[in-house]
Amino acid sequence: MTTMKLALALIGAAAGLAAHAQTSTADGIAQYRAMLADGNPAELFEAKGEDLWKQARGPKKASLQQCDLGKGPGVVKGAFVELPRYFSDTGRVQDLESRLLSCMETLQGFDAKAIAATPFGKGEQANIEAYVAWISSESNGLKFNLPQQHPAEKQMYAAGKKLFYLRAGPYDFACATCHGEDGKRIRLQDLPALYKNPGDGVGFAAWPAYRVSSGELWSMQRRLNDCFRQQRFPYPGYASDVTIALATYMGVNSKGATSVAPAIKR
Structure with missing residues (x-):
């Protein structure tokens, strides 16, 4: 009995130490992020994007001030938190990046396919990240409120759910492998559970973001591309239905x- 009591006491003490270590680690990560957030370099990208939006550019020498992001031509405020959504002029559900491609092609005369094939951070891809x-x-x-009235929007949600749980590749990974449970973390990076609402400024509501480790602004398209890389999947096409779903x-x-975007990440 004495031996059993001692063993139970040791187990209890170990559990307490583990919980304390976990709390201390979480507090340390929170402090690290608070320091990073003091002066987010994303502001430089914001300024560039606003300036480019008003410039006459492309073969048609036009600005993007008539681009309809879902709230009407030229209306920007509030558009981001309602994307992806269905657009009747293209007949498809589009996220911000794919919608910008459509506007750049239609209004300015750029080749959307050529831009989509350009590596991240290069040429017009860099400009899209600024936009x-x-x-x-x-x-x-503002709070996210994506529309789900149109049949195409509902179909895209259903496709996204299937893709989220799809296990494949050499490691048999899925998005849900990392983001299907609460309390997961890789090094300093929390892995929010994305099959539900993870809360304000977390997960989807924290992108795009400035990545300190790479010194670049990452859009959601780029974030998803890197997730596929980590799953050892082939890269998805830029602005493809897979990423939009x-x-x-x-x-x-x-x-x-x-939304806290653009946020700042390690």
Whole structure:
């Protein structure tokens, strides 16, 4: 009995130490992020995006000030927290990046396919990330409320849900492998449960974001691309239905969450 009591006491003490270590680690990560957030370099991308939006550019020498992001031509505020959504002029559900491609092609005469094939951070891809930074900042503090009235929006959500749980690749990974449970973390990176609403400024509601480790602004398209890389999947096409479906699933699940984009990440 004495031996059993001692063993139970040791187990209890170990559990207490583990819980304390976990709390201390979480507090340390929170402090680290608070320091990072003091002066987010994303502001530089925002300024570039706002300036580009007003410039006459492309073969047609036109600005994007008549681009309809879902709230009417030229209306930016509040558009980000309602994307992806269905657009009748293209006949498809689009996220912010794919919608910008459509506007750049239609209004300015750029080749959308060529831009989509350009590596991240290069040429017009870099400009799209600046647009994304500024447009998302105009909805900072607003709550996500993606529309789900159109049949195509509902279908895209359903497709995104299937993709979220799809296990494949050499490691048999799915999005849900990392983001299907509460309390997961890889090093300093929390892994929010994205099958539900993870809360204000978490998960979908925290992107786009400035990545300190790479010194770049990452859009949701780029974030998803890197997730596929980590799953050892082939890269998805830029602005493809696969990425838009996943964004729709996460965005609808984030209904009511407050956007903090563009955020700052490690």
